[in-house]
Amino acid sequence: MTTQFFGMRLAGISSYAPPQVWSNAKVSARLRLARIQRDAQLRRERGHGLTHDEAREFATSDRWVRRFIGFSERRFSTEGQGTADLATLAGRRLLESTGTAPGDVDGILFASVTPSYLYSPPDAALLQEALGIPILQGGVPREMKGADISLACSSWVASVMLAYALIRSGMARRLVVIGADRMSCTINWRDRSFATVLGDAGTATLCEAVPTEEDWFAPERFWSWLDGSHADIIKTPAGGSRAPLRSADDTIDGRHLLAMDGRAVKEVLVPFVSGPGIAAALGKAGWQLDELDVVALHEANLTLNEAILAQWRKGGFRGQVLTAGGRFGNTTSASVPLALSLNGDALTVGRRFGFFGFGGGLSASMAFGTIRHPMLVTADV
Amino acid sequence: MTTQFFGMRLAGISSYAPPQVWSNAKVSARLRLARIQRDAQLRRERGHGLTHDEAREFATSDRWVRRFIGFSERRFSTEGQGTADLATLAGRRLLESTGTAPGDVDGILFASVTPSYLYSPPDAALLQEALGIPILQGGVPREMKGADISLACSSWVASVMLAYALIRSGMARRLVVIGADRMSCTINWRDRSFATVLGDAGTATLCEAVPTEEDWFAPERFWSWLDGSHADIIKTPAGGSRAPLRSADDTIDGRHLLAMDGRAVKEVLVPFVSGPGIAAALGKAGWQLDELDVVALHEANLTLNEAILAQWRKGGFRGQVLTAGGRFGNTTSASVPLALSLNGDALTVGRRFGFFGFGGGLSASMAFGTIRHPMLVTADV
Numbered sequence: 001m002t003t004q005f006f007g008m009r010l011a012g013i014s015s016y017a018p019p020q021v022w023s024n025a026k027v028s029a030r031l032r033l034a035r036i037q038r039d040a041q042l043r044r045e046r047g048h049g050l051t052h053d054e055a056r057e058f059a060t061s062d063r064w065v066r067r068f069i070g071f072s073e074r075r076f077s078t079e080g081q082g083t084a085d086l087a088t089l090a091g092r093r094l095l096e097s098t099g100t101a102p103g104d105v106d107g108i109l110f111a112s113v114t115p116s117y118l119y120s121p122p123d124a125a126l127l128q129e130a131l132g133i134p135i136l137q138g139g140v141p142r143e144m145k146g147a148d149i150s151l152a153c154s155s156w157v158a159s160v161m162l163a164y165a166l167i168r169s170g171m172a173r174r175l176v177v178i179g180a181d182r183m184s185c186t187i188n189w190r191d192r193s194f195a196t197v198l199g200d201a202g203t204a205t206l207c208e209a210v211p212t213e214e215d216w217f218a219p220e221r222f223w224s225w226l227d228g229s230h231a232d233i234i235k236t237p238a239g240g241s242r243a244p245l246r247s248a249d250d251t252i253d254g255r256h257l258l259a260m261d262g263r264a265v266k267e268v269l270v271p272f273v274s275g276p277g278i279a280a281a282l283g284k285a286g287w288q289l290d291e292l293d294v295v296a297l298h299e300a301n302l303t304l305n306e307a308i309l310a311q312w313r314k315g316g317f318r319g320q321v322l323t324a325g326g327r328f329g330n331t332t333s334a335s336v337p338l339a340l341s342l343n344g345d346a347l348t349v350g351r352r353f354g355f356f357g358f359g360g361g362l363s364a365s366m367a368f369g370t371i372r373h374p375m376l377v378t379a380d381v
Numbered sequence: 382m383t384t385q386f387f388g389m390r391l392a393g394i395s396s397y398a399p400p401q402v403w404s405n406a407k408v409s410a411r412l413r414l415a416r417i418q419r420d421a422q423l424r425r426e427r428g429h430g431l432t433h434d435e436a437r438e439f440a441t442s443d444r445w446v447r448r449f450i451g452f453s454e455r456r457f458s459t460e461g462q463g464t465a466d467l468a469t470l471a472g473r474r475l476l477e478s479t480g481t482a483p484g485d486v487d488g489i490l491f492a493s494v495t496p497s498y499l500y501s502p503p504d505a506a507l508l509q510e511a512l513g514i515p516i517l518q519g520g521v522p523r524e525m526k527g528a529d530i531s532l533a534c535s536s537w538v539a540s541v542m543l544a545y546a547l548i549r550s551g552m553a554r555r556l557v558v559i560g561a562d563r564m565s566c567t568i569n570w571r572d573r574s575f576a577t578v579l580g581d582a583g584t585a586t587l588c589e590a591v592p593t594e595e596d597w598f599a600p601e602r603f604w605s606w607l608d609g610s611h612a613d614i615i616k617t618p619a620g621g622s623r624a625p626l627r628s629a630d631d632t633i634d635g636r637h638l639l640a641m642d643g644r645a646v647k648e649v650l651v652p653f654v655s656g657p658g659i660a661a662a663l664g665k666a667g668w669q670l671d672e673l674d675v676v677a678l679h680e681a682n683l684t685l686n687e688a689i690l691a692q693w694r695k696g697g698f699r700g701q702v703l704t705a706g707g708r709f710g711n712t713t714s715a716s717v718p719l720a721l722s723l724n725g726d727a728l729t730v731g732r733r734f735g736f737f738g739f740g741g742g743l744s745a746s747m748a749f750g751t752i753r754h755p756m757l758v759t760a761d762v
Contacts, residue, residue, distance in 0.1 A: 114622040117621040258501065
């Protein structure tokens with residue numbers, strides 16, 4: 001029986017982004033096309049086209065997106081390239097770069113909101129196969145932990161927390177934590193709010209047991225939060241079990257695609273994360289804002305994050321902020337590890353970090369720690 | 382800093398099944414209606430109706446389902462009653478029956494394959510709100526852990542394992558583990574294979590920290606398995622990120638609904654779970670089949686489970702088998718806790734139990750333990 005605690009380190013992080021670049025101009029043109037199609041459809045159906053207010057939902061521009069969102073471009077998967085495929089490319093690179101044999105992995109936590117398949121099979125099983133992780137050891141079935149984990153934009157940090165619990169308690173030694181999303185398949189091209197934001201990427205992080213004295217984390221350095229009273233502000237109206245797709249009309253109208261009340265997100269999440277949320281999390285960790293050397297925030301929107309950071313700076317934060325630079329969009333479960341993978345130079349031994357997931361639910365998941373070993377960080381983007 | 386291990390007990394289990402009963406005869410009639418509609422559609426589209434082989438996919442009977450599946454009836458949710466709603470009714474009863482104040486819950490793990498909403502919001506956040514769990518404590522944000530966890534029919538046992546890791550490592554003290562699914566919304570009425578099987582239910586289990594000497598479990602009493610090489614045998618063709626719904630035709634054809642190769646499931650899963658799977662899991666736990674007093678298997682199909690149990694009995698198993706008696710169908714993430722909730726009399730202190738989840742992925746998740754405290758078990762069915 002295990003009678004020992006373990007610490008955890010992040011031995012490596014790899015990321016993959018599909019090569020298909022969608023500039024703000026391309027997104028804007030795609031929305032314009034959707035507007036023309038919708039206008040023609042409405043003329044047939046109700047005798048007149050889009051009203052001025054309705055047409056505005058399709059209108060955007062490179063200048064507007066750069067100014068109010070901070071994104072210049074994003075990547076979209078190619079046909080047939082689901083979340084598992086993005087994760088596989090990141091996962092293979094992770095095993096190669098860290099010199100990890102597939103047979104040394106004892107679990108996969110797959111953080112995503114865009115599963116490759118509805119209901120079944122789970123992505124964790126697809127990754128076991130795609131990464132060549134053996135199912136037998138010495139002729140008998142080899143134990144392999146796994147689960148698909150979803151908590152909106154907090155999925156990845158929440159999964160790192162679950163990985164820590166498994167490793168700390170001695171239940172696993174080496175876990176691959178995926179953070180991957182094909183968000184392009186959730187875009188409603190009749191609604192600029194998410195169309196100007198979302199992108200696709202896959203990441204893989206190797207979480208390894210280390211002696212407790214080398215632990216990067218601690219139980220009190222994870223903090224989580226749920227507030228379902230604002231569940232409606234980032235919501236997919238139909239296609240889930242509360243409102244299953246009943247007719248073709250549901251798909252035509254895009255009710256199975258993600259929708260957001262952007263103003264409410266800003267009004268609720270920004271004050272929370274910039275004030276009481278970070279205060280509660282740091283209070284539990286026993287840290288101060290000025291002790292954070294390097295942070296990565298879920299890249300929902302760079303201007304939104306700047307508003308949060310401005311408040312943190314007033315509270316003493318002077319650390320480095322790692323981002324994907326607005327070049328990959330909001331990749332949901334991939335965003336924090338993608339930013340880390342693109343800034344490997346900043347992840348040096350001795351630095352104290354903070355990871356911040358927040359979004360739909362509403363949910364938030366935060367993790368603090370100290371880098372105590374060199375990390376193997378690669379980005380294939 | 383936490384420097385202590387904890388044990389875990391299951392303080393209580395509650396279940397809820399919606400009142401709408403679908404007998405085998407009703408399922409059979411619904412399939413017959415779908416056959417007539419499909420036949421008429423094909424006559425229009427291709428000039429002739431269903432072939433003999435095609436028509437067979439719609440044919441079933443009460444006698445056939447009882448004989449080959451072992452189910453007599455199942456429950457279906459009413460309109461608008463999603464997985465979160467089934468879980469809420471079970472969760473409220475759990476808190477009442479165990480005398481747990483909502484403010485004493487520090488996390489929700491929501492095991493399900495049928496999320497109430499695609500992408501966002503997560504069900505864990507909906508449950509926080511529905512169960513009245515406070516978001517503030519002493520005027521500051523109250524920590525609340527949570528995640529939606531999906532691993533096909535192994536989701537619930539996998540979530541109990543994750544709950545154990547959180548509690549053992551001192552990261553949580555009192556978790557609600559939901560096991561709930563509205564499987565009726567995944568049924569393709571043109572395919573008898575799942576239509577004769579699936580049902581809806583919600584369950585809630587209270588996982589509580591206890592001193593290690595009272596631990597019901599141990600790290601080595603959990604065993605997990607993934608084999609993605611058989612991912613295709615229980616799969617939803619479209620609607621996930623690998624093949625998003627592109628046109629109304631996808632919904633008309635039911636490609637967004639669950640499909641199964643029933644023969645392959647039997648040929649792969651039955652030999653695995655009845656032989657090397659249980660051997661590996663018990664080997665890790667240091668137990669023998671004859672030490673299990675009471676077991677609950679995922680109720681995919683009672684005849685399939687009987688085939689597994691027949692092999693176990695040859696290996697020395699003489700324990701009691703808890704089931705939902707074929708009256709609730711295959712409720713996926715709810716099936717094991719539903720069977721437990723319906724058989725509270727069997728869950729007495731001192732008995733050694735085994736929980737067995739297995740299914741799509743393929744995946745399996747097993748847990749063994751000893752009941753060391755009275756459980757508060759209720760079923761609202």
